[in-house]
Amino acid sequence: MASRKGGAEVDAFVRRPDPAYAVILVYGPNAGLVHERARALARGYVENPDDAFQLVRFDGDDISSDPSRIADEANTIGLFGGRRSIWVRAGSRNLAPALAPLIAHPPTDARIVVEAGDLQGRNPVRALVEGARTAMALACYADEGRDLPAVIDMLLNEFGLSADRDAKQLLREMLAPDRLLIRRELEKLAAYSHGSKIVTAADVEAVLADIGGSVLDSVVDAVFSGEPDTMDRALTRLFQEGDDASVVIGAALRHAMTLHKTRVAIDLGASPDRAADAARIFFKRKDAFNRQLAKWRAGTLESVIATLRDAQAQARRNGGLGEVLASRAFLTIATRAARA
Known part of the structure; x- marks a missing residue:
């Protein structure tokens, strides 16, 4: 029987996790929310999360060649006893072989938290967890406006x-x-x-x-305004400050979807001013947004949205290439905008 939660149930579970689940998978397109919930689950289980013995971190790709490492760590008993958390950040390689023994024979004093990207239903790790009685899958989606x-x-x-x-x-x-x-x-x-x-x-x-003049917004506006040089400088600064590539791509994706929705509304006869107001763009960015509307057609934006979705998915699967994937996608879009 699948063990999976979504929506409001997830926050309740994170606040009071059921001890019956030794393995918890946190995944979804909202990278920030995934990280926040995984962090809370991993740190909240142990007495001192700053103790490297109580809270152990693994990179999924590093342990895929030795699947027994997680189980060995989870079943290690400390000199003074106590509970342990194993926090694994999934990469592009399959973690199912490493998690299967822990799901079949859950450790008594350890919690395994797996932080992952936007996993499809057929993904081996998601399928394994959702099909187990001793594991829980928590889906994390974007915080909608109503939420x-x-x-x-x-x-x-x-x-x-x-x-x-x-x-x-x-x-x-x-x-x-x-x-x-x-x-x-x-x-x-x-x-x-x-x-x-x-x-x-x-x-x-x-x-x-x-916020309206933040570096992230500067990147997004430069991309859709067709200013590749400005985009490249701002994007380099973002990555130097440690911003996650999938989050940056996600910001551009949301902007593309907002542009598309507004462009369609105008094409259907809505007043340009009213359609732009409905987009709820921060006032300092409205002039740039209106200029972008003049450049982009709805059909072209649909292609851009597909490009950004693909880049974000690849960035989540291949974290080490995230910055390259973002730069490539943004340059393609900025060049197209410059020609418009």
């Missing part, structure tokens, strides 16, 4: 803060639907609001107003 207020509340609550109605509305308009990026921006807001219990719209504008 953002709850996400904002939850993350601010971690800092002992809440936001008033105007602040929530502004945050919803300004934040991209990726949990890692949302957390990063709310951490800045929490630091700024230290000593205050309520976050106001003025606080949001003071701290996050530069």
